[in-house]
Amino acid sequence: MSTSDLVLRRATESDWDDIIAADARAFAFIRPLDDDARADVQHKVLDSDVVVVRDHSDPHNTPLVGVAMFYRMTMTLPGGRRVMVPGLSWVSVAATHRRRGILRMMLTELTEQWEREGASFAILTASEGTIYERFGFGPATFEKQISVELARSVMRGEHPADSRVRFGTDEQIHQQVPELHDRWAATRSGAIARTQPWWNQIFADRPMLRDGRSRLHYLLHSGGYASYRIAHIGDDAVAEVSEMFTVSEEAHTDLWRVLLGLDLIGRLTATVPTDDPLAAKLTNLRAVSVTGIADAMWLRIFDVPAALGAREYAGDLDAVLEITDGFRGHGGRFAVHIAGGEATVTTTDAPPTLSMDISVFGSIFLGGYRATELEFAGRVWAADPETLVAFDTAFATDRAPFSGTFF
Numbered sequence: 001m002s003t004s005d006l007v008l009r010r011a012t013e014s015d016w017d018d019i020i021a022a023d024a025r026a027f028a029f030i031r032p033l034d035d036d037a038r039a040d041v042q043h044k045v046l047d048s049d050v051v052v053v054r055d056h057s058d059p060h061n062t063p064l065v066g067v068a069m070f071y072r073m074t075m076t077l078p079g080g081r082r083v084m085v086p087g088l089s090w091v092s093v094a095a096t097h098r099r100r101g102i103l104r105m106m107l108t109e110l111t112e113q114w115e116r117e118g119a120s121f122a123i124l125t126a127s128e129g130t131i132y133e134r135f136g137f138g139p140a141t142f143e144k145q146i147s148v149e150l151a152r153s154v155m156r157g158e159h160p161a162d163s164r165v166r167f168g169t170d171e172q173i174h175q176q177v178p179e180l181h182d183r184w185a186a187t188r189s190g191a192i193a194r195t196q197p198w199w200n201q202i203f204a205d206r207p208m209l210r211d212g213r214s215r216l217h218y219l220l221h222s223g224g225y226a227s228y229r230i231a232h233i234g235d236d237a238v239a240e241v242s243e244m245f246t247v248s249e250e251a252h253t254d255l256w257r258v259l260l261g262l263d264l265i266g267r268l269t270a271t272v273p274t275d276d277p278l279a280a281k282l283t284n285l286r287a288v289s290v291t292g293i294a295d296a297m298w299l300r301i302f303d304v305p306a307a308l309g310a311r312e313y314a315g316d317l318d319a320v321l322e323i324t325d326g327f328r329g330h331g332g333r334f335a336v337h338i339a340g341g342e343a344t345v346t347t348t349d350a351p352p353t354l355s356m357d358i359s360v361f362g363s364i365f366l367g368g369y370r371a372t373e374l375e376f377a378g379r380v381w382a383a384d385p386e387t388l389v390a391f392d393t394a395f396a397t398d399r400a401p402f403s404g405t406f407f
């Protein structure tokens, strides 16, 4: 096989059997998606946003050796503006064809499309931490996995006489959950909004994806919701919170109070924002163990001035920002003036006062990393401590960014 035998094109319906089989192999699934689960995915993506690579070295057998696609998503920026973003997903290359440049080929094709369409950002959730920095992506939102021991969990404060939480009927869930999620998404940097095909897939709750666990149960509150499943692990029943999104601390407290009161459950697991306050709401903080902190969403910036102009800021800054971009050349030197929460940006030849790779800028942009932390790591250069502190303060967010949707 030579590189010229590799043919990249957009997907058609006839590619999907191979896409599903390739995905199951590449991500080590026990079995490929069934027809229902496959239809859910196909409803979320346009075939023209899916690239496939086939090996034509044998004209009688042209196996699919690469696939990559993107969803058209909406992300919330610090300050509340929402932007359209391509969300890269379903990237895989056949084990027989690895490290021959197929991923690079597919990402170059998709990136050129995003640039033509005027995207300022792209996002992804990564299978490994070592793949995407070379393409200018940086880890931008993080999440915390917690395990809560119910026997030791007592909420501080008074128990309300009448719980404001109810189990939702199917009709209530379909009516209220998308609206509650959207209200939450408007408040959080990095939040991904969900369109109807995403909700259809979540509400379908396909048995093949439950892995032997119960269906989803929904708890509703006027300021948020939580969904959870029951898993039996050995002799223990564990409640796995699938998601919780709230727009008020009252809703967060009330929903947790109900979850912590589940009978015949020893332990509860959840994935929450890194600044989730549950442990501080309990009389015994040790009831909550943090079992992991992981990168969730990675961000790539394509248009530095447009990105800077789209978010709001927590402090003032005057700096000459130098950005390097080895993959697509969107770096340069920018005079950045931030005042009253808004940035104005022009290109300049003046000497830089701040310098970093575009992947590092992506990590700082939503507030997921503090600039000072990355300066300690030698990945941000600042001409003087005052500029670093002003940069750090300007880009900090009051709540930790959280994407809330895996894709």
Ligand SMILES: CC(=O)SCCNC(=O)CCNC(=O)[C@H](O)C(C)(C)COP(=O)(O)OP(=O)(O)OC[C@H]1O[C@@H](n2cnc3c(N)ncnc32)[C@H](O)[C@@H]1OP(=O)(O)O
Pocket: 026, 027, 088, 089, 090, 091, 092, 093, 094, 097, 098, 099, 100, 101, 102, 103, 104, 105, 124, 125, 126, 127, 128, 130, 131, 134
């Ligand atoms: C957004 C998402 O969908 S994340 C999911 C990614 N997919 C998976 O993890 C499924 C299993 N893995 C795979 O299918 C493949 O190994 C892939 C897609 C990760 C890589 O595909 P390949 O075609 O082998 O990558 P390709 O040859 O184009 O490599 C491009 C560059 O990435 C590097 N690279 C590729 N995979 C890895 C890896 N797992 N770890 C570190 N570096 C990697 C290569 O060394 C190369 O670097 P260079 O261009 O700087 O020399």
